[in-house]
Amino acid sequence: MSTRRKFLYGSLFSSAAVLAGKKLFAATDQVPAPVKDQAIVISTWDFGQAANAEAWKVLQPGGKALDAVEAGVKVPEADPNNQSVGYGGLPDRDGRVTLDACIMDERYNCGSVMCLEHIMHPISVARLVMEKTPHIVLVGDGALQFALANGFKKENLLTPKSEHDWKEWLKTSKYEPVMNIENKLYKKEEGPMPGGPNNHDTIGMIAMDNNGDLSGACTTSGMAFKLHGRVGDSPIIGAGLYVDNEIGAATSSGVGEEVIRIVGSHLVVELMRQGYAPEAACKKAVERIIRRNPEKAKNIQVGFLAMNKKGQYGAYALQKGFTYSVKSGKEDKIYTSKSIY
Ligand code: GLY
Numbered sequence: 379m380s381t382r383r384k385f386l387y388g389s390l391f392s393s394a395a396v397l398a399g400k401k402l403f404a405a406t407d408q409v410p411a412p413v414k415d416q417a418i419v420i421s422t423w424d425f426g427q428a429a430n431a432e433a434w435k436v437l438q439p440g441g442k443a444l445d446a447v448e449a450g451v452k453v454p455e456a457d458p459n460n461q462s463v464g465y466g467g468l469p470d471r472d473g474r475v476t477l478d479a480c481i482m483d484e485r486y487n488c489g490s491v492m493c494l495e496h497i498m499h500p501i502s503v504a505r506l507v508m509e510k511t512p513h514i515v516l517v518g519d520g521a522l523q524f525a526l527a528n529g530f531k532k533e534n535l536l537t538p539k540s541e542h543d544w545k546e547w548l549k550t551s552k553y554e555p556v557m558n559i560e561n562k563l564y565k566k567e568e569g570p571m572p573g574g575p576n577n578h579d580t581i582g583m584i585a586m587d588n589n590g591d592l593s594g595a596c597t598t599s600g601m602a603f604k605l606h607g608r609v610g611d612s613p614i615i616g617a618g619l620y621v622d623n624e625i626g627a628a629t630s631s632g633v634g635e636e637v638i639r640i641v642g643s644h645l646v647v648e649l650m651r652q653g654y655a656p657e658a659a660c661k662k663a664v665e666r667i668i669r670r671n672p673e674k675a676k677n678i679q680v681g682f683l684a685m686n687k688k689g690q691y692g693a694y695a696l697q698k699g700f701t702y703s704v705k706s707g708k709e710d711k712i713y714t715s716k717s718i719y
Contacts, residue, residue, distance in 0.1 A: 413688050418705070419583065420585075420704045421581055422580060422631045422683055423579075425581065428454070430583075430704070432452070435449070442589075447584070450585070451479075451581050458537045462599055465533070466539070467600075468543060469536055476495055476606070476607075477491070479491055479595070479598070481508060482594050482595075482621040483591075484593055484623035486622075487508050489508025489509070491503045491507060495522060495535070496522060496535060503521060504613070507521075517609075543602075581597055581631075582629025583595050583596070584629060598612040601634070611643075614638060616641045617641055617642055618643060620646070620647050625650050626684060627647065628643040628656075630682050632681055640667060640670070646659045649662050656686050656690055657684075657692025660681075664717075675718075679696055681715055701715065
C-alpha cells in the first residue's frame with residue numbers, strides 16, 4: 379500500500395472512529411476522498427487486456443477516463459474474431475448483427491444505443507448521443523440515422539465465420555436464449571463453465587484517471603441468435619453499467635435479462651455506498667439473482683465487475699470461468715473471479 383493510500387485510509391478510519399464515538403457514524407455518509415495520480419482500468423474477460431492496453435495509452439499520460447474507456451472498448455468492437463462484440467458479433471436469429479452499447483462519465487452524463495445495425499463502433503455513437511443530443515437512448519433505425527448523419531460509415535458487420543455459425547444454428551434453430559455462443563444451456567455436470575473464447579460476451583470497462591475521476595463503457599452484440607429487437611442489460615444505464623463518481627462504478631456480463639431484473643450495476647454501486655468492498659458488493663448482487671430464481675441461476679452465467687473510488691476493484695460471478703483484466707502502473711493482469719457455483 380502506498381504512503382498516500384495508507385494516509386487516506388488512516389484519515390478515513392480516524393474520522394470514522396471520532397464520529398462513531400459521538401454515535402454519529404453511518405457508513406452511508408462516507409464519501410471517500412479520490413485517489414489521485416493512480417490511474418487504473420479494468421474490464422470484463424481476457425480480451426479486456428488488449429482493450430485495457432488501448433485505454434492505458436489515454437490514461438497513462440494523464441488523459442480523461444471517458445476518453446480511455448471509449449478508446450479501450452473500440453478494440454474488441456473492431457475485432458472480427460470476437461463474436462460477442464461489434465464487428466463479427468453473432469447475429470440475431472434473422473441473421474442481423476444488432477449492437478448495444480452505453481457510456482457514462484463522472485458527472486452522470488450518459489448515452490446509449492440499442493439494436494444498432496451496420497456501425498462498427500456503437501460506443502462512439504453512444505458517446506455522441508450523450509454529448510450532442512438532449513437524450514440518453516437512441517434505438518434501431520433512429521440510432522442508425524443519427525450515426526450516419528454524424529459521419530459514421532455504414533458497414534456489413536456479419537463476417538463469414540459468424541454467418542457460417544448462424545447457418546449451422548439455423549439447421550436446428552433451437553431457441554434457447556442463454557449467454558453462450560454454443561447456444562446450449564450450461565450444465566454443471568459437464569464441468570466448469572469455460573471462460574475461454576467460446577464463452578465470453580460483453581465488454582464492460584471502468585477507468586479511473588489521474589484526476590481520480592471515473593467513467594465506464596459497455597458494448598456487445600448481445601445474446602447469439604436472439605429475437606430481432608431483443609436488448610440486453612449492456613446498453614441500459616444502471617443494469618449493464620453505472621458510474622457514481624462519489625462512490626464507484628460497476629458493469630456486468632452474462633445473461634442480460636437477469637441483470638436487468640435487479641438493476642445489477644446500480645445495485646453494486648449502492649452496495650459500495652453502504653460500505654461493501656467491490657468484490658463483496660458484486661457477490662451480494664449475484665446472490666440476489668439466485669434468491670429470485672435459484673433453479674434458473676444454476677444454469678446461467680452472470681458476472682459483475684466493480685471499482686470503488688479508492689481504485690480498489692473486485693468481481694463475482696454465478697459460475698466459474700468469469701475473468702477480468704486489470705491495467706495500472708503496477709500491474710497488467712487477468713484474474714479469474716470467484717463464483718457461487
Ligand atoms: N450481457 C449481454 C446481453 O445480455 O446482451
